[in-house]
Amino acid sequence: MTRLLHRLGAGAATHPWRVLTGWLVVVVAAFGLAATVGGTPQDDWNVPGTPAQEGTELLRAEFPAAAGAQDRVVVHDPGGDSVPAAEITELSARLAGLPHVVSVLGPRVSEDGATVLLDVRYDVPVTDPDLFGDTTALEEAAGPAVDAGLQVAFGGEVPDSAGLSAGGTGEAVGVLVALALLVLTFGSVVAAGLPILVALLGLGVGSSGVLLLAAVSSVSTSAPTVATMVGLGVGIDYALLLVTRHVEGLRAGLDVRAAAATATTTAGRSVVFAGATVLVSLLGLGLAGLQTYASFGTATAIAVVSVMAAALTLVPAGLGLAGTRVLPRRVRTGAGGSHRRRAPLAARWAGRIGARALPWALGALLVLVALALPAFDMRIWPADVGAQPEDSTTRQAYDLIGDAFGPGANGPFLVAVDLDQVPAADLGALRDRLAGQPGVATVADPVLAPGGGAALVVVEPTTAPADARTTELLERLRADVLPAGASVTGQTAVFADINALLTGRLWLVIGFVVGVSVLVLTVAFRAPIVALKAAAMNLLSIGAAYGVVVAVFSWGWGRQLFGLDQDVPVSSWLPILMFAVAFGLSMDYEVFLLGRVREEWRRTGDARTSVVSGLATTGRLITAAAAIMVAVFLGFATEGELVLTQIGAGLAVAILVDATVVRMVLVPATMALLGHWNWWLPAWLDRVLPHLDLDGEDLEPADDAGIVEHEPPVVLPAVAGAP
Known part of the structure; x- marks a missing residue:
């Protein structure tokens, strides 16, 4: 893999226009296929084997007229007077004349006569293109009643579907915040804009892939939004990692091609394994036993694969075109003092953690436990209309x-x-x-x-x-x-x-995701203790995020920030979906950090120094990447749909906690405490695990242009015992 990544980075940097042309062809082809044969996302609420499904199947067979979508039209007199019967008769006639309407049942009149309820039934499901997300026909039918001074409100499947589409404003704001953070990180607009452009191009291909998936299988209407949210965040992060490593190479004196090859070789390995852990987590959603959940995982996996491919190819190509313009102007001109002026801050922080590892570890653990406590009061329920904004x-x-x-x-x-x-x-x-x-x-x-x-x-x-x-x-x-x-x-x-099904399957999904992720990390770093510890740390950070979600949405501690006027249960979709996505993203930062720690460990053989050095070199990167991810997730959390609000807010909290308390304090502190035990590998496991050459040891000299030489790796005892 190292040889492949090295050649990929060097080739893309040497022939950037070929790569860009290839991606242009891929983007046009993907968009064209999506437009011609792509499908339309639609929710599948069939839950085979459940008591409710048995009743649903019986009603579908015996009451075919009731198999389509159903809406509820509520007419109310604001003054408290009885609603005129003539208005209801005329409204019923107009509703009955709408496309696909087969019957209008009612009216059901309240005791005081001020409220009247009409049930509208259609001959097609709500996912039909003529109905989904469009209340125009209902609004036009209700127009005369509204003109007469009556209040008319719509409930049911069609109005609900109209509220599912995100407005896009929050995402745009999140991208702008991410761009600003990147400019502050690199001090160069070119270096800042490259991760954004790469992520958007990769996401464009991924979004087209989701529509193609919808043509052959059922994809939830919310799945593309979740896929966009995760794909945009990880795409920017992966590109950021590559650009950061490239900038380090340029500052170390490498030429542009060699720096791009080195970045793709070293940071590219982290991208590959970080992406693999995200994919493992997403595929675990299929174990939830619900097709809608499986579509969340598959759609998001398509987006992640697309942005990974874009990062590994378009970033070195863009870096080859940009040349030294990715460096701040003061560095290119030699003005403004040393370009390493920020390094001592990260180094001092890393040194402080390493010097007093036990107090820092205990303090971080107490913070995580305190944040997680509200999770024991979690009550989950699918988000219903009662939790929507009052103006809807x-x-x-x-x-x-x-x-x-x-x-x-x-x-x-x-x-x-x-x-x-x-x-x-x-x-x-x-x-x-x-x-x-x-x-x-x-x-x-x-x-x-x-x-x-x-x-x-x-x-x-x-x-x-x-x-x-x-x-x-x-x-x-x-x-x-x-x-x-x-x-x-x-x-x-x-x-x-559905609530009972997802609750019962939660531990199955957790077991699968954690188990496979530990295996992937063990193979990647050949360090089972590190892999197990990483899984435990991720579970702690996700538990803390669960607790914050409960405190905000169910206890009401700040729910007004998200436009809610009452306490609500945690959405049934959140525990499994948030766990799978957050666990995978947390592993991203773990791989970023461990990759640098492992490099230093193999170079020096000093466990404590390697942790301090690894944190010093990745601390600023992890902080910037997490800030960008938080900005993107909070942007989606402001779109108004409760499920997306809770997922966006929960993921933002999970990433914030993971990148600060866990990744910057607890992980390095525990690694400093464990010392050489971090890299202990029993002999039998050493024989079983494949050797993936993460350090470029099989590169021939001709292939190794620009790659920093390491000293021979330190050989640990192959049997259990004192290191």
Whole structure:
């Protein structure tokens, strides 16, 4: 791999226009394919094997007219007067005439007459291009009622889908902040702009790949946004690492080609293994047992692979074109004093950590434990409409329905009854038994399917969908009340089943991701203790991030910063998705740091000095890379959609904690304490592990232009024992 990376970097720097032309062809081809044969992302909420899915399948078979999307139109008189019946009749007629509408049910009128609810049903799913994300037809139909002074709000699947699209402002701000940080880091606009451009080009190809994936499989509507968020962050970080190593080579006296080759050889190895750990983590999402989750991992993996390829090829090409312009002007002209004026700060910090490693390690550990404590109070639930901003039409419809008909009207249970197992004559008794249950507000009369094979009973709880008591009621109905052949479905029941599925699979995903990542690090660094310690540190930083998310969103400590007006549960999507992404990204910084520490260790054989030197040389890089990643994630967190807000904020916290408390304090402190034990490798494992030549030892002299020579590696004892 070292030989390949060296030749790749040298070739790209020598022939930059060939590389740029090749990438231009790839970008145009990817965009063209995506435009012609690419698919449209759509959510797949089918969860095979769950009780709610059984009921859903029965209703789909017996009530085909109800298989399409459903919306709810709420009409309210702001003055508290009764809504005129003529307005409702005219509105119902206009809604019935909309494309794909098969029926308008209702009206359901509140006791005071001031609120009226209409249910609109379509003959196509919400993912149909005519419906998804477009409320224009609903707004036009409601126009005359609004002109008459009535308030009209929309809930249901189509309005919900319209709120899923991110505005893009937050991402743009995040990129601008990243650019500013890069300018401060390098002191050169050329060096700062290169990582941004490379990441955007790689991300463009990756985004096209996601659309091509959507043509052959189901991809969640939120997956492209998560893929963009992660791909943009890691793309900038990987390019930043390469540019930083190239600048170091130029300052050490190497020419442009040799510096680019050295950067691609040394930093490129870190990029490859860091990317590998991210991919392992993302592929672990497939173990969650939900197609939507698997699509998050696959889509983001496509983006990561694309930006990795861009970093390893476009960065050395761009560096070859830029020449010495990546250096600050004062360095190129020899003015302004030494270009190493910032180095003593990092060196002093590293020396302080190494000199008093135990107190620093204990202090960092206490900080992480304190931050993680709120995680023990975590309650997860899929984000519902009640957590959306008050000015959104879906939130207004949610509040109006809750005020007029009770909170349970926003998430009714649909009891699907198979009449081959439950006689139709027993439906009345079943209805009465359901109505007598604590926590049940109303039970509608059973509705028979056209074919007579099933019946539908609508049950409204007394509590809101996200209320824990609603889940308790669902579990009691399933366990003690409903007979065989009757199953509860509907959005609330589906959410509860998804919640239970993801909670149960969390530890499976964690075990897989941690296990494979430890294996990858062990192969990369031939140091099992370092690999195990890295996994433990990453778990601590993610636990701390979980705790901060709970404190902010569920305890309300600063939720106003994200536009929330009430405390909300942690989204069901967050624990597994955040773990997989954050664990992989944390490994990025671990690889960056360990790569330099290992170089110094093999050069000097001094464990403590190698840690101090490694931190001194990578501290500024890790800090800059983390700041950029935090800026990008917070940019996405401001887009308003609650799931993305929580994921963006959680990942920003995870990266911030990892790059400061963990990577800059806890990791070097524990490595300084362990000394030579960091690099202990038992003889049997040494024989089993493949040799990947991470240090360029198999490069021939002719290939080794520009690569700094190292002294022979220190050979550790091959058996367990004192180092």
